[in-house]
Amino acid sequence: MSKDQEAVAEHRDTEALLAVLDAADQMPDATRLRARSYELLSLVPGSTVVDVGCGAGRAVAELTGRGVHAVGVDPSPRMLAAARERWTEAEFREAAAEDLPFADGSVRGYRADKVFHLLREPGRAVAEARRVLRPGGRIVLVGQDWDAIMIDSDDAALTRTIVHARADLLGTPRAGRQYRSLLLADGFDDVAVEVHTSVFTDPALLSLLARIAEPACADGAVGRDRVDGWLAEQRRRAETGRMLIAIPFFVASASA
Template sequence: MGRVTRIVWDFDDIDAAATPQAHLDYLEKTEAFPPLAAVREHTYAALPPGRGVDVGCGRGRAVADLTALGRPAVGVDRSDTMVRSARKRFPACEFTTGDAAALPFEDGSLDWYRAERTYLHIADPLRALAEARRVLRPGGTAVVADQDFDSTVMASPDPALTRTVVTALTDSMADGRAGTRMPALLAGAGFTDVTVHALALAFSSLPPVEPLLIEPAEAVAVAAGVVSEAEARAWRGGLERLDREGTFVVAMTMFVTTGRRP
């Protein structure tokens, strides 16, 4: 087996001029997908009143929503490009560039902490969660939503090959199983009253999931040497055929985990 190639899902090392606008537009479009919108709404409902931070805020959708709901939010993202994009989209909201392990807030100054699809990309989650605990007041709430990419299932003419590709994708991330690991991680970081809810993310057509699931999975599986280029082409071709026939489906599980700072 070849070396697993880690994929980059943000723009940390890409300046704004080089960032493909089509990719930014796609990220904005995904906000409207009903499964992802449902996840956001679930996290909002779990947050208490007061001021908080959205870590890994991306293009700022959640910050704008929460601010409109009367929960003043600061968006933090380690990508300058994402922060600039969020400020442009939502100029009345507050965004800043920062790291999950070094947040720009005083001890105990926030009522809530939110992170969605962020801990997949954090190699040292306990350090980031210790920082979450630091900035929360006693009784403050952390809500973390992440997939376990190993939960991905999809219609495919070759299920065994699909499982090989999915495993390669999962292993290519900093923590591709963050969703199922989060309850133990929150408890290990000193949070109490930890609860978890599992939400299905299901899609019945190929185009919405190609850029952020199918294409990266194909690329990392070939780079890791677990499938050949010919096998990858055949795998993609099988998915495309199912999509044309109207029988394609892919689903994964999003885990929304909540903890309280004692």
């Protein structure tokens, strides 16, 4: 594959991912979950809040609307380009969660939503959060446990195999259940954990199922025929209003 072809493929994958994220973000459960994360940040008007792994920037725009100086950080230039196009007045910076472009003790709030499962060493990101937060600053971590995703299917065993195979391809697929321990290990205070289960039945989320199944197939964990049959069943469910995906989201909060 030439570099131009690779660029086109990467662009298409980014667009496909954005479509999935947009569809999920607009669901009522997702809207309520974001609002809860903002509440747990104990926002102080005019203070700086960093949204780590900001993606296309929706949370940055919503936080800005709540009167804080929100800064979105993401390692993906393509995601940041989409964010800057969508939210022209917001501030975005390219950086990884383990190396934030902020001085010690310079931010009042830190938020990371669906980020830590991608990291090989989430403890490094927590240490970096601790570094940039001022004393008394708030951290909120939101994310799913990839082993715990529930999908209604006629073949429960195959569904478990697909979900777990996809989880095993991630950096830290069970990061959500580890949030509390990670925060306590780095000396955060007032550590609290909530679990909110989001239920998705909209056919627009059918593409999410493909993004779960296809990597499991590409990795060789599940055969092509079995994945095709499973996805065909899910399409039939979507067409007849019987699709269901339930995802428990862990929400951890603490004070620096």
